[in-house]
Amino acid sequence: MITNQWRAIAQDIIYVICGVLFCGFALKGFLIPNHFFDGGVTGIALLIHEIYNFNIAYVIVLANLPLIVMGAFQVNAKFAWKTLGCVILLGICLLYVPYPPITSDKLLVSIFGGVFMGLGVGLSMRGGCALDGIEVLALYTLKRSSFTISEIILGINIVIFLIAAIHLGLPTALYSILTYYTASRTISFVIEGLEEYTAVNIISSKSVVIKDRLVNEMGKGITVYKGERGFLQGSFDVSHPVDIVFTVVTRFEVRRLKSLVRDIDPQAFVYTNTIKEVAGGVLKKRAREH
Structure with missing residues (x-):
């Protein structure tokens, strides 16, 4: 029993580390150098980084903190602590890991930035935490409105992409929507696997x-x-x-x-x-x- 518990803990740690590394690669290798966005809290952090030029590592951690606290009540304290550690690890990764920019081709950035972001978020979810707390916010809002979780997440992301379109142009917002869609499909693939x-x-x-x-x-x-x-x-x-x-x-x-x-x-x-x-x-x- 103890051996199985340690094996499960080690598996979670590997998932989280790989998830953080993939997310860092997606952000610094594809999205940030090309001023692209994603949905959810990551999209909000990227938007703040682009508009106000704050360091993305600090912005991502600070943007997730309220949702991590909310997650302690909506899910459980263990989930909140694991998510906090995961988000801080992502911030450290963004600060110190020297990812090189991969490409400036907009279509490649949209697709592969989304793929690697989806891999990162999906693996962190398999590890029992969340690199993007938008689902926690949707769960909180669900209890106080008649909307479904999908409708709430869609509404939040529409606002994010509208702001991006206003400040950075419609083409960038449209490419970012493609990034978000690719990331979403990759997350589903990672979580559900081939054996859906x-x-x-x-x-x-x-x-x-x-x-x-x-x-x-x-x-x-x-x-x-x-x-x-x-x-x-x-x-x-x-x-x-x-x-x-x-x-x-x-x-x-x-x-x-x-x-x-x-x-x-x-x-x-x-x-x-x-x-x-x-x-x-x-x-x-x-x-x-x-």
Whole structure:
């Protein structure tokens, strides 16, 4: 047990250090030399740096401090302390690590600046903390408004990019939106990984064969719901009992599963939906997240 705990702590530290280094590389190698922005608190810090010429290392730490305090109440104290250490480490990295400017090509800066920023933020989240506290602010606002977290984050970022457009021009703001989008997609990839899970529900008159092949051929765990099928127009009072088969697969296995079901029953009704997080059951163990 103690060995597993130390292994988990070491893994978190590696994630955080790698995340900080990637973020520092994105900022000093791509975004800052080309006056580009990102969304969230990092975007606010970059905007203050560009307008008032304050040192970005200090601005990022100070901009995150209120949200770290808020995170202690919204999440927990452990998360807040880990995030504080992570943000301070990023500030030190920006002060002392001599990252060289990589390119001045605007498209390359937008794409690869976003990719490395997303890698950094995603890895720090896997380590149990946050290099950008915008989600904490959104969570705080969520409890005091009727907006969703996504709408709140979108609204904050719209304000950031509008200010950037006014002070630094529309082209820079548009390229920065591309940076933010690339970073967001990379964060999702880092957190969810290649094995993003998909829930599959199958309704078929040949459910016995389908269940057998799912378990014995694909090695999947299944859950069976008891339902009824029928209720058609013109014969609404006619129905039949049916097993509704539920299973969870990776997105790479969806096509194979659908092909298997189609071979057994071309008339089977199959519907899927994406699962953001899974644990337990007969699933392959994934990387630890906070």
